[in-house]
Amino acid sequence: MKPFLKTLLFLCIAGALALPWLSPPVYFVSLLFIVFMYVVMAESWVLIGGFAGYLSFGHGAFLGIGAYTTALLMNHFHLSPLWVLVSALPAGAVAACIAAVIGYPALRLRGPYFALITLCFAFVMELVVKNLDFLGGPEGLWLKAMGIDVGLARGIFFEVMFVLMVVTVLTVRHIEFSRFGVGLKAIKEDEEVAQTLCVHTPRVKLSAFVLSAFFPGIAGGLYAYYLSYIHPETVFNIDISILIVLMALFGGGGTFMGPIVGAISLSLINELLSAFLKAEYARVIYGLLFVVLILYLPDGVMSFFRKGKSADT
Amino acid sequence: MLKGEHLTKSFGGLRAVSSLDFEIQEGEIVGLIGPNGSGKTTLFNLISGFYRPDEGRLFFKEKEITGKPPYIIAQMGIGRTFQIVRPLPDFTLLENVRIAVLYGRHGIRDVKEATGKAEEILEVSELADKMHQYPLNLALEDRKRLEIARALAINPELLLLDEVFAGLNEKEIEKAVAFTFEIKRRFNLTIFMVEHVMKAIMGACDRIIVLHHGAKIAEGAPEEVAHHPEVVSAYLGKGYVARL
Numbered sequence: 177m178k179p180f181l182k183t184l185l186f187l188c189i190a191g192a193l194a195l196p197w198l199s200p201p202v203y204f205v206s207l208l209f210i211v212f213m214y215v216v217m218a219e220s221w222v223l224i225g226g227f228a229g230y231l232s233f234g235h236g237a238f239l240g241i242g243a244y245t246t247a248l249l250m251n252h253f254h255l256s257p258l259w260v261l262v263s264a265l266p267a268g269a270v271a272a273c274i275a276a277v278i279g280y281p282a283l284r285l286r287g288p289y290f291a292l293i294t295l296c297f298a299f300v301m302e303l304v305v306k307n308l309d310f311l312g313g314p315e316g317l318w319l320k321a322m323g324i325d326v327g328l329a330r331g332i333f334f335e336v337m338f339v340l341m342v343v344t345v346l347t348v349r350h351i352e353f354s355r356f357g358v359g360l361k362a363i364k365e366d367e368e369v370a371q372t373l374c375v376h377t378p379r380v381k382l383s384a385f386v387l388s389a390f391f392p393g394i395a396g397g398l399y400a401y402y403l404s405y406i407h408p409e410t411v412f413n414i415d416i417s418i419l420i421v422l423m424a425l426f427g428g429g430g431t432f433m434g435p436i437v438g439a440i441s442l443s444l445i446n447e448l449l450s451a452f453l454k455a456e457y458a459r460v461i462y463g464l465l466f467v468v469l470i471l472y473l474p475d476g477v478m479s480f481f482r483k484g485k486s487a488d489t
Numbered sequence: 490m491l492k493g494e495h496l497t498k499s500f501g502g503l504r505a506v507s508s509l510d511f512e513i514q515e516g517e518i519v520g521l522i523g524p525n526g527s528g529k530t531t532l533f534n535l536i537s538g539f540y541r542p543d544e545g546r547l548f549f550k551e552k553e554i555t556g557k558p559p560y561i562i563a564q565m566g567i568g569r570t571f572q573i574v575r576p577l578p579d580f581t582l583l584e585n586v587r588i589a590v591l592y593g594r595h596g597i598r599d600v601k602e603a604t605g606k607a608e609e610i611l612e613v614s615e616l617a618d619k620m621h622q623y624p625l626n627l628a629l630e631d632r633k634r635l636e637i638a639r640a641l642a643i644n645p646e647l648l649l650l651d652e653v654f655a656g657l658n659e660k661e662i663e664k665a666v667a668f669t670f671e672i673k674r675r676f677n678l679t680i681f682m683v684e685h686v687m688k689a690i691m692g693a694c695d696r697i698i699v700l701h702h703g704a705k706i707a708e709g710a711p712e713e714v715a716h717h718p719e720v721v722s723a724y725l726g727k728g729y730v731a732r733l
Binding site for chain 1: 537538539558559560561563564568569571575577578579580584587588589591592593594598599600603639640642643
């Protein structure tokens with residue numbers, strides 16, 4: 177890595193860590209918290225959608241599962257709210273288990289069929305949660321107030337989400353160049369050929385799917401407390417699932433850098449557009465952006481940089 | 490080493506392979522020939538686990554492999570190539586071979602170590618100077634070689650070669666036959682190959698099996714098989730045999 181980039185990266189990390197304690201506008205902290213969350217989601221999604229080429233259109237459901245698991249744990253055991261930092265881990269585990277149950281049959285399907293079944297999964301999850309009384313049903317669930325200063329709480333959650341983001345990015349980066357990542361990419365290229373090369377494709381795919389649900393599950397746990405009131409229509413919103421896919425593909429699904437670029441730029445573009453334009457126009461421009469991108473940079477923004485690199489060699 | 494008993498596979502009303510018995514001994518090079526549509530590739534797909542036989546059983550080294558998935562069969566030591574070459578297009582040659590080393594039977598799980606092994610295999614396959622290129626930039630001859638190199642990289646005991654000489658010119662075929670002998674010796678392989686190019690198969694094989702409409706019509710040394718009346722009539726028609 178170039179020294180310039182290293183310094184920049186260091187400054188970003190230091191800035192992000194310091195930000196909430198410098199009494200900035202609440203809006204900035206909230207916006208960044210959501211951006212971090214989307215980086216976690218899109219980055220995890222890349223494991224199955226980007227590397228293995230199995231486009232999951234239901235990954236938002238794992239965020240919801242994480243949120244509800246944490247809320248139930250906290251309310252059931254009457255835990256002090258700061259325990260959320262611990263109870264978000266089982267939330268990730270629950271999301272991972274559900275991913276294993278869904279993924280086992282779903283990963284036998286390919287292409288559009290897999291995309292459809294994951295999309296259905298996300299819809300069904302929203303319906304199920306809406307209709308189960310012990311999950312609050314259509315009324316949603318309240319989480320107990322933090323009992324500490326609001327600004328301090330916001331700062332803590334901000335930092336934890338930041339750490340989760342860094343861990344997710346580093347994990348995916350490590351996988352990208354590992355044996356596991358190479359196997360996933362081979363599955364994307366030609367699954368049958370991968371099988372003749374001893375790649376145990378069902379196991380490899382399922383591991384990727386389960387891992388790609390784990391991090392969003394944890395993020396969901398944090399998100400639940402951040403919102404302090406969760407409702408099926410907010411945490412299981414299908415828009416989240418679709419946004420994750422768009423972000424990852426916008427940045428470029430084949431590499432760990434893609435979702436970072438995608439999640440950050442799309443969140444910011446969206447914010448800027450809605451700040452300066454009427455919401456209706458903002459949406460039209462947002463949509464046009466995708467059309468242009470898919471036509472001219474189908475492998476995402478990052479492919480633009482990589483093409484430059486391969487031309488040198 | 491490889492044994493099939495009463496293998497049958499139908500697609501709708503068509504019996505692609507019907508009640509076929511065959512055996513391959515360790516260390517042999519066996520050719521599989523037959524007119525188009527006689528079931529050669531279907532048989533390869535049965536052996537490598539892409540199709541499950543309707544009837545019959547398959548054994549590899551005394552163990553039953555009927556109906557096992559392709560990755561288990563590959564792990565047991567059967568490597569294969571595809572008739573229409575199928576390189577992983579976004580992988581360089583080195584990466585194409587390295588993935589097979591990483592998941593194959595060398596027991597190498599470390600990416601760096603696998604890179605060394607992959608380079609070694611590309612060296613043997615005379616592709617070392619092109620290892621950082623992408624497969625789509627290669628000539629057909631080299632793509633066929635890559636197909637073989639990648640199958641070799643799992644460290645197989647039995648190699649199924651599906652028409653690796655097709656589409657090559659005479660000079661390239663000579664080189665490819667020499668290459669086949671070379672890898673057989675160097676990697677201590679048993680080879681089962683489908684081939685249309687008669688010259689190649691006559692020169693390379695110890696034994697030939699002839700399929701017609703999914704059934705075995707002849708088997709034996711290349712010379713015997715070539716003059717077998719049923720083989721001649723399968724290829725050239727009954728009228729041709731009558732005129733002889």
